[in-house]
Amino acid sequence: MSHLLARRTFITLLVFIILLSGVPLSMDVSAAGDIDAVAPVALDRYRSVSYQDLGSMMSAIGVRDPLANYNVLVDGMGTGLAPPTADEWDLFLSTAMLDGGAQEYQVPTASSLDLSAEVYFPQVRSQGSEGSCAAFALTYYNYGYVEARDQGWMQAKSGNNTQLLSPSWTYNKINGATHEGSGYSENARMIQQLGVATWDTYPYVAADDEGFGGETAWRSAPSHRISS
Known part of the structure; x- marks a missing residue:
């Protein structure tokens, strides 16, 4: 995996775990309040999710009802945030890591961060x-911001x-039998497996939650994957 792809993988998956755990993210902030980089952290501060951890998170967040x-x-x-499915919770046992050093996070000294x-x-x-x-929160804004910084997109x-990612690309593939919602982990997994099409190759249309995209979109997506 290239350095760039490894950086995308670490940042995006770290942000996703933070979204689930509610832990604040440590960042280097310039005097103007801009984020320069994620502060380096010791890898030994992370540990695998235990059954007890899983039970606590499931109690707090819930389990998705497919109907x-x-x-x-x-x-x-619209809203539409859905909790992970039972299968996704099980997957966390073998894939998710928790941060045991949250007390080391520092609050940015800037009065605001925009x-x-x-x-x-x-x-x-x-x-x-x-x-x-x-899909908007994780695919379009979260990963779209990371991808724009990595790609040097100055017109996002x-x-x-051409410098924006399509939330429809992930949402339409994971919105379930009722087409009424999705979760963060599902969107992240689609980005990891398929990448994301850019908005120009697969425009977002609120009235279409089933389309999978044409050839141009499928050719665009692999260039914007979380990992190789």
Whole structure:
């Protein structure tokens, strides 16, 4: 695996585990409040997830009901965050790592931190009424920001569709029998397995939650994978 791909893998999976655990992320922050890099951490501070850990997380977050509608509309706008399935929770036992050194994290000294001010931050866009909030959060914003920094995309914030990732690419492949929601881990796994198509090759359409994308999108996606 190249250094660039290894960095993408570490950052994206670390952020995902933090999303589940609620642990704050340590970052180097410039005087202007911009993130320069994730602070180096000792690898021995991490440990595998235990059955006790798994039980605690499942109790706090829940288990996905395949027939439930997680897309609760708020003023006509979609939501859609679904907890992991039972199979996904089982998978965490062999793949997920927990951080045992959270007390070492430092709060940035800057009075504020606004990633959206950076040129790499994807343009703010609407999910409409579709239950694709997890895909927007992880695929479009989270990984889209990491990918933009790695690729040197300077027009993500201004909305250049060739420098934005499509939330539909992951959401449409994992939204379940009712097409009403997805979880962070599902979206991350799609990015790891298939990559992500750019917005220009597979535009987001709130009325379409089943399309899988055409040839151009499938050719675009492997260039934007979490890992090789």
